[in-house]
Amino acid sequence: MPELPEVEVVRAGLARWVVGREISAVSVRHPRAIRRFLGGSTQFEAALTGRRILAAHRRGKYLWLPLSDGQVLLGHLGMSGQLLVEVPSSPKGLHLRVLIAFADQGRDLRFVDQRTFGGLWLDAASPGPDQLPVSLAHIARDPLDPGFDEKLFISRLRRRRTEIKRALLDQTLISGVGNIYADEALWRVRLHGARPTDRLTRTQAAGLVVAIREVMMQALAEGGTSFDSLYVNVNGDSGHFARSLNAYGRVDMPCHRCGAPMRREAFMNRSSFSCPACQPRPRSRRGPFKTAATVRRPELYTP
Ligand SMILES: [Zn+2]
Numbered sequence: 001m002p003e004l005p006e007v008e009v010v011r012a013g014l015a016r017w018v019v020g021r022e023i024s025a026v027s028v029r030h031p032r033a034i035r036r037f038l039g040g041s042t043q044f045e046a047a048l049t050g051r052r053i054l055a056a057h058r059r060g061k062y063l064w065l066p067l068s069d070g071q072v073l074l075g076h077l078g079m080s081g082q083l084l085v086e087v088p089s090s091p092k093g094l095h096l097r098v099l100i101a102f103a104d105q106g107r108d109l110r111f112v113d114q115r116t117f118g119g120l121w122l123d124a125a126s127p128g129p130d131q132l133p134v135s136l137a138h139i140a141r142d143p144l145d146p147g148f149d150e151k152l153f154i155s156r157l158r159r160r161r162t163e164i165k166r167a168l169l170d171q172t173l174i175s176g177v178g179n180i181y182a183d184e185a186l187w188r189v190r191l192h193g194a195r196p197t198d199r200l201t202r203t204q205a206a207g208l209v210v211a212i213r214e215v216m217m218q219a220l221a222e223g224g225t226s227f228d229s230l231y232v233n234v235n236g237d238s239g240h241f242a243r244s245l246n247a248y249g250r251v252d253m254p255c256h257r258c259g260a261p262m263r264r265e266a267f268m269n270r271s272s273f274s275c276p277a278c279q280p281r282p283r284s285r286r287g288p289f290k291t292a293a294t295v296r297r298p299e300l301y302t303p
Contacts (some may be wrong), residue, residue, distance in 0.1 A: 018109055084110045095112075183248045185215050
């Protein structure tokens with residue numbers, strides 16, 4: 001599943017390859033890919049044709065492209081989505097969902113999605129320099145966003161009465177921290193994900209922000225995590241961050257810090273990975289963490 005650093009790699013690819021170009025034709029190959037658009041395929045194609053793409057922005061895992069008519073084209077990669085920039089003559093592939101061609105007849109933009117949890121849709125832009133889509137107003141900024149307010153995040157986190165990991169996955173508090181990065185950041189600061197947020201010290205919370213940022217920066221530098229071989233960036237190159245993971249996916253493997261075998265626990269229908277020695281489970285509260293072996297289930301994409 002693409003996480004924030006991968007989505008940022010895709011945004012940078014879009015900024016390089018499609019910004020400034022005029023859309024000449026759109027072909028929706030599967031209606032599910034535009035299910036969040038309130039019209040049909042024909043309307044979607046007509047709404048985009050003839051528009052120029054002005055910029056490429058991201059908030060959390062959402063991407064948006066402001067268009068010359070004041071609307072924005074929004075995208076979410078879901079679990080297996082890819083935005084590929086390809087020469088028009090290259091093979092289209094089985095999972096092509098939306099094809100966008102340009103007036104300059106250069107590389108086209110393809111939304112490819114095997115499982116179709118992702119999609120493209122249109123929205124109105126809110127006023128402001130980023131032309132944030134109206135439907136994204138509730139999504140918090142992510143820690144790589146220059147506008148991220150660290151003090152505000154720390155005070156909001158410590159006022160919550162929940163477990164840390166649940167708070168990190170809450171897009172209205174902080175965006176872009178998925179399951180993998182939450183586990184990696186918690187391992188770095190030696191905190192178990194079930195620790196109550198209202199008992200974190202300000203120093204612990206600040207350390208957590210630093211750790212999240214470090215994990216994301218590292219993933220970004222390495223081109224994103226390609227855990228799920230389905231993910232490739234906008235040019236079709238796989239990322240390599242999976243090699244540097246310290247927690248995620250390492251059940252029974254030795255902790256990179258103390259050598260203890262790493263554990264896996266079930267949490268919110270997903271697996272959480274941590275070190276039993278470095279990250280002891282809190283005793284006082286019973287959270288949703290369970291030690292039972294978990295079956296890997298798809299993470300549902302809920303917009
Ligand atoms: Zn350890």
